[in-house]
Amino acid sequence: MDKFSILKHHFGHDAFRPGQEALVDGILSGRDALGIMPTGGGKSLCYQVPALLLPGMTLVVSPLISLMKDQVAALEAAGIAAAFLNSSQTLEESRQVWSRVRRGACRLLYVAPERLENQRFLELAADLEIPLVAVDEAHCISQWGQDFRPSYLKIAEFVSALPRRPVLAAFTATATAQVQEDIVRQLELREPVRVVTGFDRPNLFFDVRRPRKKLPELLSLLAERRGRSGIVYCATRSNVERVWAELNRQGFSAARYHAGLDEEERRESQEDFQYDRRQIMVATNAFGMGIDKSNVSFVIHYNMPKNLESYYQEAGRAGRDGEAADCVLLYGAGDVATARILLSHGTGGEPEARELERLNAMVDYCKTNECLRNRILDYFGQTHPARCGGCGNCQGMFSQADVTVQAQMILSCIKRVRDRLGYYVGAALIVQVLRGGRSQRIRELGLDQLSTYGLMREEPRERVRAWLDCLEAEECVYTEPEHATLRPGPRAGTVLFHGERVLMLSRVERQTEARSERKKESASSAPPDSGLLAALKTERTRLARQEGVPPYIIFSNAALADMAARAPRTPEEFLEVSGVGQIKAQRYGEAFLAVIAAWRER
Ligand code: ADP
Ligand code: ZN
DSSP: OOHHHHHHHHHOOSSOOTTHHHHHHHHHTTOOEEEEOOTTSOHHHHHHHHHHHSSSOEEEEOSOHHHHHHHHHHHHHTTOOEEEEOTTSOHHHHHHHHHHHHTTOOSEEEEOGGGGGOHHHHHHHHTSOOOEEEETTGGGGOTTSTTOOGGGGGHHHHHHHSSSOOEEEEEEOOOOHHHHHHHHHHTTOOSOEEEEOOOOOTTEEEEEEOOSSHHHHHHHHHHHTTTSOEEEEOSSHHHHHHHHHHHHHTTOOEEEEOTTSOHHHHHHHHHHHHTTSSSEEEEOTTSOTTOOOTTOOEEEESSOOSSHHHHHHHHTTTTTTSSOEEEEEEOOTHHHHHHHHHHHHHHSSSOOHHHHHHHHHHHHHHHOOSOHHHHHHHHTTOOOOSOOSSBHHHHSEEEEEEOHHHHHHHHHHHHHHHHHHSSOOOHHHHHHHHTTOOOHHHHHHTGGGSTTTTTTTTSOHHHHHHHHHHHHHTTSEEEETTTTEEEEOTTHHHHHHHOOOOEEEEEEOOHHHHHHHHHHHHHHHSOTTHHHHHHHHHHHHHHHHHHTSOHHHHOOHHHHHHHHHHOOOSHHHHHHSTTOOHHHHHHHHHHHHHHHHHHHTO
16 A cells, blocks of 8 residues: 555545645655644644554654543544553553554554653563654653653653664644754754644634623623533633633533642543533643644633743644634733743742743733734744734724823823832832822822822723723833833823824724624535534434544544535445545444435435
8 A cells, every 4th residue: 555545545535735745755765754733734644654654563652641542542443553551551451552562463552751761661662663753742852842741851862772763753733943943953853854834723713802801701702602612721720610610600511620630530521521521621721732622613711821832732722623713812911910920930930031021922912903813923933914814803893092192191100100209110000090099009109199190090990001002012101121110112202292193003892793793604604414414423422422432533523524515325425525534434334324314314
């Protein structure tokens, strides 16, 4: 068989995706490889296809136990002999795996990186023919990222201790050049074939909202998405608990996940979510790499993450099946302070300058009126068209307001405070003074005696904050980084003394209108035979229960959608469906064909 027949026979695909073929060819010709592709880009195929063409057994280093089990289940469902070794197994289970491996009855073996440090494992591996070592989530090797796993640093040592050096192939979705270089250096890749595909995920819709109160906003977002599966990320455990309890009170089917729960509870909630027993997962970022669920149709961030890398990684867990999915971030002013606290936790003191820089880019994303997708792509150094047309800002309506007077009030307040105290203060205190706050600090400093005290008494805090953000964007003020004090910027003088106009752009939330429009859109893009699709999904759920695997292991949503569109009548036609290979056709063809036949006769 050649690579194309493997692709069709086992995976049911007609063509490689951009980048996949170059990596497969490179590996087959004996070269090391580095594949950088977005989540859902199809990295696994890049080593699975060669694994089936090379003699011997491919070793796959994968960071998480939960992930391995699913990956192996998916391979077995496609008729590929695969196994995993990890600490969740009993001695007897791992003995059985070893005996299969020694008989040559495994084409792929998944192991956790820690396993490679085990001397016994090395001895056993040295007796095997291992043509390829694939390193999944290779960014775990980099100390720059948040997923650093020290044992990844030992992979190169293991590989060089093998009697024959295998081809080494590394894969990740993390984009920064620094991490890429780290991977090449630490894994000691030899002139690897490099494929960096675009990072854009066209099926994801990005949006940022700045609601006055987050909880009601979240509830209405979830109400619009009933019946769909999604993740709500919170910054802290206590937020997870609060939001989770509220969702359950409101009748949503939600699971929760954070590091404060014991292992058993975490496993249970993860499975409830994965097997579609619960629709919503409320979690901290501890709920992360272990999920390989492809039908996550939205990711809502209840709090702002600490940088855009984390955000894109977490939000990117939506829509892995290629279907339209939403990524919504709920931003509030308190999020910046929370992120700062979380950042300083690691070091015990002030966050590092680098981390603050990354935090600032994240805050800019939350505040920008420009295309959100472009902000992300810019951050990862990827070129893009001027506007994406598929994000909240591109689709939003903006109103322009003249805020010159407000700008003058704020600027003179900053100036008066500074004159009084002899130093600049932070934005929070300026807002308090303008709004006529009665804190002890204000009285002690005598700030309630200033003529600008209480000038904006009638205004809600969020509005004053929004003006400040605008002034910052318009270079009328800036935040001095070291002490986070607010100071007059380059345009301050002309605005304050010459009345230069300041305009503020703000997004108008056309709530109901915008929402009903989106609904119409999705209704019209749904396939006409969605009755059949629903029936196919029911059959998939039934089979999944019967076999004790998550539904997407049987067929992806994309495969079911194609099946519904084609409505095959014969086993031959069934094989035409994208995502249906020989083995799955044999195993499940009859059951699904029966559902289609019944639907025809209804
Ligand atoms: P990644 O590991 O990069 O996140 P996966 O390997 O899990 O992505 O693949 C994501 C989805 O894309 C899977 O559902 C897979 O079946 C599908 N896929 C991969 N390669 C192809 C291809 N060549 N044609 C069609 N679908 C593909
Ligand atoms: Zn856009």
